[in-house]
Amino acid sequence: MGIKFDDQSVDVSGVSDRRGRGGPIAIGGGGVGVVGLLIYVLVSVLGGGSVDPTQLVPQGGPVQGEGPGTGDLASRCNTDGAIQQYDDCFLVKVYNEINEVWTDEFNRAGNTYEEPGLTFFTQGVQTGCGAASSQVGPFYCPPDQGIYIDIGFLEQLQQQFGADGRYAQAYIMAHEAGHHLQTLFGTERKVRAAQQSDPGQANQLSVAMELQADCYAGVWSRLADDRGNVSVGEAELDQAIGAAEAVGDDRIQAKTQGRVDPESWTHGSAEQRRTWFLTGRRSGNVNSCDTFR
Template sequence: MKFDDNSVDASGVRDRRGRGGAAAIGGGGVGIVGLVIYVLISVLGGGSGVDPSLLFPSDGSVQSQADDSGDLATRCNTEGAIERDDDCYLVKVYNEINEVWTADFTGQGETYERPALTFFESAVSTGGCGRASSQVGPFYCPGDRSIYIDIGFLAQLQQEFGAAGRYAQAYILAHEAGHHLQTLLGTEQEMRDAQRSSKKDANALSVAFELQADCYAGVWSRLADDAGNVSVGEAEVKQAQAAAAAVGDDRIQEKSTGRVDPESWTHGSAAQREKWFTTGRSSGDLDACNTFA
């Protein structure tokens, strides 16, 4: 994956890691996105399958909320930083995501509001979704419109689920940005209202919601490639497809419990997740992502 020559812009990044240092994943890295927590447990009820202690740790380990993106910007604009350091790589992907969606919204006569990107370690307090442990994986909080990533724990998840390739990390971030689009477009609120109206459909609605974010990630991949923001090869597209499949609910359940229960799914099967990312990538059109139909 090759980027444009624009400088790395860290102005929307909140670095809440203890030391704010580089976090490179040795050997090129692998990818995972299946443990995304987007909607609060109170909305999803027991169907989320997430241990509340992971979302709301009680050991007092929540990090200081001081932000420090100045040093990050300086380091990420040094030669080789994007290729060497995963935080710099993710910030550059974040830049390209914002450029693409700004252009797309402007073309539709709309204004795009970029999300914040927050790096943290171990645990963090959000601006509307309570406290979260890194063990929930990367997530987006609609309350403060920020994407949260613990890069170190992300590496653990990547290794555990085994979807090789750094472009899988771009897919993870694009998926979370897809949730931000859903907030801006009103889909998130509509989905919450529908879940409250029909508890029995809550999980199915969650699956459609997550698959749409996968599709939006695919749309971004296509638009970024077409506009010259990035240059993506076929092998990298396959990395993202493999990452999407690797974190299907069926794969995760089989790995963790040895059995598959479709009624409890909240993100979709491996086949569904790969299908909808591919649909977005092939079409390059948000309108092709109606997973609720």
């Protein structure tokens, strides 16, 4: 059936387009490469040896209004068929539907949802978490509450990890938005504190964070589907599940280093990621996402 949106309008509020601006990159060497193609969170905080931002300068608050360079995006994405044709327009549309669903859910609970920012970049970008390169893959930066995506990653996801299809991209966006929920809920702050006080538990806590973001992605998928915001069929769900599995630590380790070392996992196995996405998808309720048990 494909992916059906309830409407075709694309809203670029909160979006920054910094593609083609290069941008300063100050990233540590070894270990980035393909391993960095995890869906990364806590870029500067966890590091995990793969990212070494030179500074951690919280810049406070989500991105407000339209960011730089979005004029073209707004007009191009609001033409007939643009959402289907262009990756960036599709992603902004998914971002819109994510914000819509979570805004309603927060309101229902008597709370206020703050939208995350969304920045497209190429090569490298300065963030509230320091400088980051495309090699880390899409990520969320808690201090500036921004989601950062190099659209080239989506091609790599497809080519190197075999994660195909538009709904795989929607899952990625929903996962990053899941990290935003963790910031709004205060989970990220608590986990970061726990990791600092007990570094021996840092990886295990990171895995729980990532699996929870997968679960939140599943919850969004269910809610968006039930409400008709983004209707999908079985084939689309398989795309999301395929992507969740493709970025499992065991899959990536097997591919990049030829062996699997669970001690070093930061995101969880393919099976865990699939299971938690489906837990959220089945329940449609964030309370089902207690991955810290």
